[in-house]
Amino acid sequence: MFRSIKNMVGGLLGWTESRSGVISFVQPILTHRVPRDAKWWYVFGSASLMFFSIQVVTGILLATMYAPSAAEAYSSLQYIDQEVPFGWMLRALHAWSSNAMILMVVIHMSQVFLHASFKFPRELMWMVGVLLLFCTLALAFTGQIMRWDQDAYWGLGIGAAIVDRVPVLGNQMRNVMLGGPYIGGATLSRFFALHVFVLPGLTIALIGAHMALILKNGISEMPKPGMVVDPKTYVEEYEERIKKTGVAFMPDAAQRDMVFCGLMLIIVGFLAWYLGPVGPNGIPNPTIIDANPRPDYAFLWIFTAMALMPPQIETAVLLIAPPIVVLFLLGLPLISNRGERAPSRRPGAVLAYVLIATALGTLTWLGVVSAWSPVMDAWTSLPTPVKYLVGRTPLEMQGALVLQHSQCRNCHSLGGEGGLRGPNLDNVGSRKSWDQLVRQVQQGGGNMPAYGKNLSSAETTAVVAFMTTLRNAGAPESSIPGAMERQSSPDQAPKAVASEAGK
Amino acid sequence: MSCDCSNTPSNQPAQTPPPSARRGFMLKFGIGLMGIGGAIASIPIIGYAITPALKKYKNSWIDLGGTEDFPEGETRLGKFTNPNASPTDGESAEQAVWVRSYKPAQFQVFAVNCAHLGCPVKWFQQSKLFMCPCHGGVYYEDGSHASGPPPRGLFEYKWKIVDGRLLIDAGRLPGLEQSV
Numbered sequence: 129m130f131r132s133i134k135n136m137v138g139g140l141l142g143w144t145e146s147r148s149g150v151i152s153f154v155q156p157i158l159t160h161r162v163p164r165d166a167k168w169w170y171v172f173g174s175a176s177l178m179f180f181s182i183q184v185v186t187g188i189l190l191a192t193m194y195a196p197s198a199a200e201a202y203s204s205l206q207y208i209d210q211e212v213p214f215g216w217m218l219r220a221l222h223a224w225s226s227n228a229m230i231l232m233v234v235i236h237m238s239q240v241f242l243h244a245s246f247k248f249p250r251e252l253m254w255m256v257g258v259l260l261l262f263c264t265l266a267l268a269f270t271g272q273i274m275r276w277d278q279d280a281y282w283g284l285g286i287g288a289a290i291v292d293r294v295p296v297l298g299n300q301m302r303n304v305m306l307g308g309p310y311i312g313g314a315t316l317s318r319f320f321a322l323h324v325f326v327l328p329g330l331t332i333a334l335i336g337a338h339m340a341l342i343l344k345n346g347i348s349e350m351p352k353p354g355m356v357v358d359p360k361t362y363v364e365e366y367e368e369r370i371k372k373t374g375v376a377f378m379p380d381a382a383q384r385d386m387v388f389c390g391l392m393l394i395i396v397g398f399l400a401w402y403l404g405p406v407g408p409n410g411i412p413n414p415t416i417i418d419a420n421p422r423p424d425y426a427f428l429w430i431f432t433a434m435a436l437m438p439p440q441i442e443t444a445v446l447l448i449a450p451p452i453v454v455l456f457l458l459g460l461p462l463i464s465n466r467g468e469r470a471p472s473r474r475p476g477a478v479l480a481y482v483l484i485a486t487a488l489g490t491l492t493w494l495g496v497v498s499a500w501s502p503v504m505d506a507w508t509s510l511p512t513p514v515k516y517l518v519g520r521t522p523l524e525m526q527g528a529l530v531l532q533h534s535q536c537r538n539c540h541s542l543g544g545e546g547g548l549r550g551p552n553l554d555n556v557g558s559r560k561s562w563d564q565l566v567r568q569v570q571q572g573g574g575n576m577p578a579y580g581k582n583l584s585s586a587e588t589t590a591v592v593a594f595m596t597t598l599r600n601a602g603a604p605e606s607s608i609p610g611a612m613e614r615q616s617s618p619d620q621a622p623k624a625v626a627s628e629a630g631k
Numbered sequence: 632m633s634c635d636c637s638n639t640p641s642n643q644p645a646q647t648p649p650p651s652a653r654r655g656f657m658l659k660f661g662i663g664l665m666g667i668g669g670a671i672a673s674i675p676i677i678g679y680a681i682t683p684a685l686k687k688y689k690n691s692w693i694d695l696g697g698t699e700d701f702p703e704g705e706t707r708l709g710k711f712t713n714p715n716a717s718p719t720d721g722e723s724a725e726q727a728v729w730v731r732s733y734k735p736a737q738f739q740v741f742a743v744n745c746a747h748l749g750c751p752v753k754w755f756q757q758s759k760l761f762m763c764p765c766h767g768g769v770y771y772e773d774g775s776h777a778s779g780p781p782p783r784g785l786f787e788y789k790w791k792i793v794d795g796r797l798l799i800d801a802g803r804l805p806g807l808e809q810s811v
Contacts, residue, residue: 198720281723282750288804304680306804308688309683309688309715310713310726313717313719313721313723414723417753421764431765435780439747500767500779501765575779582760
């Protein structure tokens with residue numbers, strides 16, 4: 129019985145093989161020789177590919193339920209989340225696996241850069257890899273649009289505002305991007321076409337090229353100090369070493385890939401189950417001006433750069449930096465394609481990597497905090513700490529009300545709550561004198577708007593009187609040397625113990 | 632199987648070699664024909680893809696409501712449907728503007744889109760400021776730049792009053808290159 133099944137399978141395989149040659153095609157690919165020392169550092173490319181496959185499968189399934197129409201996209205997502213069995217899980221998997229794919233691609237790229245695997249003869253592999261990085265990011269950006277919520281709408285608005293700054297052709301380019309003069313159905317449709325046809329097709333083609341180049345050039349060995357790449361002799365030497373000490377990809381290297389990919393899949397699957405789908409948040413109705421748009425993680429560093437860059441250079445940087453970055457990344461192996469590969473012999477490259485990684489990491493973290501953004505509802509949602517009100521005069525109490533009511537706390541924090549844009553006001557009375565506070569409130573400056581026209585002089589007096597009481601326990605009121613006459617005024621007398629009173 | 636192909640002798644290329652001159656011509660002719668066909672086919676393809684760049688989108692006067700909806704001394708949100716709306720737009724076709732009436736029958740109509748990167752600015756009546764939630768752009772009540780990264784004040788729409796209705800001249804998502 130068993131024998132006959134085995135014969136049948138063998139016969140079927142033979143029949144297929146004689147007509148397709150599939151086994152003789154696949155076998156050398158699976159068993160191609162890889163360096164013996166290609167161990168855990170080499171699993172990240174496979175993991176990127178695995179997460180891309182997850183994206184393809186979940187993406188196709190989501191496309192069977194998603195309505196790519198601006199009028200219906202939002203409700204179709206809610207339908208998938210709430211009505212379709214496993215719908216929420218598929219959306220969650222698609223979202224978290226996309227984050228994981230970006231992470232794997234970035235780690236893979238870091239490894240290739242730090243080990244200088246891009247050097248001869250693997251320049252093209254690096255270039256195709258750079259294109260794959262951009263495809264991955266483009267898929268992430270267009271995927272964020274598919275959510276068709278407020279983040280998607282205003283994210284497109286930001287994209288449009290950037291394209292608009294292109295000289296001469298800006299308006300035309302923007303209209304092509306949006307499919308018209310406004311963000312709407314045409315916009316979602318074209319980003320849908322990009323997200324499900326153009327970019328995945330391009331990505332699959334580039335992955336094919338990336339793999340073909342692996343088979344042609346072989347996987348690079350772990351770098352060793354002193355083992356330099358010389359284009360004249362490298363290929364011969366590499367092939368000799370691989371013949372002598374190399375191992376078959378399947379199973380020697382593939383087993384590690386499988387262990388890592390399996391682990392990652394379980395982690396991301398758990399994350400997806402635990403954290404659920406991403407969005408959609410608010411309805412994409414542009415008349416809802418309470419929106420607080422934020423990009424996804426992969427783009428937070430750009431969001432931060434936009435906030436912190438000096439406005440004068442912004443347009444120039446926006447238009448000139450991207451092509452320079454693209455050209456530099458693509459051209460890197462042409463600038464440096466020989467010599468040492470070991471990180472210990474390439475301090476400049478390691479330093480550059482550390483600097484870039486630190487900068488991107490810091491910008492991303494700053495984007496999470498986004499201290500430059502006013503907290504739009506701080507003035508209505510955050511109470512004035514009671515300890516700042518105890519023992520205050522009626523005028524000072526009135527000032528506390530003015531401070532609360534005039535949205536000061538959208539940018540200034542009190543008691544650790546409120547905006548981070550301006551300095552916190554917890555001990556502002558120790559830092560600034562009465563006159564300095566009046567000047568600052570009325571004329572603004574240092575990135576603060578002038579409130580001179582927006583507050584009556586009574587309101588200004590009150591809010592300044594309140595702020596002079598905000599001091600560290602026991603600290604005297606700040607004053608300009610020689611300008612002491614203010615302290616003799618009875619209703620503005622310093623409250624040296626005011627802050628202590630509430631404790 | 633209709634034929635047992637393994638028994639058929641393979642085609643003998645030497646039997647009828649086509650004259651090389653004719654083959655050269657045929658190849659060139661084929662490439663030329665493909666080129667012409669491709670060029671013709673690419674006209675509608677490229678044209679379709681970049682239609683939004685070629686089409687002239689015109690502004691039109693759009694009714695925001697009666698002037699009594701925008702009382703003097705206040706800044707209120709005005710809403711309208713963008714003049715280029717299509718049936719698939721859904722709610723995204725709606726647009727908002729801030730309408731400030733500072734004198735009887737005198738208005739300023741601001742785009743809600745921040746002059747920095749287009750996020751929606753919000754009006755605060757008490758401090759008389761517009762604040763942007765994205766990068767912290769702030770504007771005064773007259774739309775002028777107060778603080779933050781925006782390179783200019785809020786974009787303003789042209790407006791007019793016809794039969795007691797406030798109309799604005801709109802037709803484009805506001806942006807830096809052309810204001811509205």
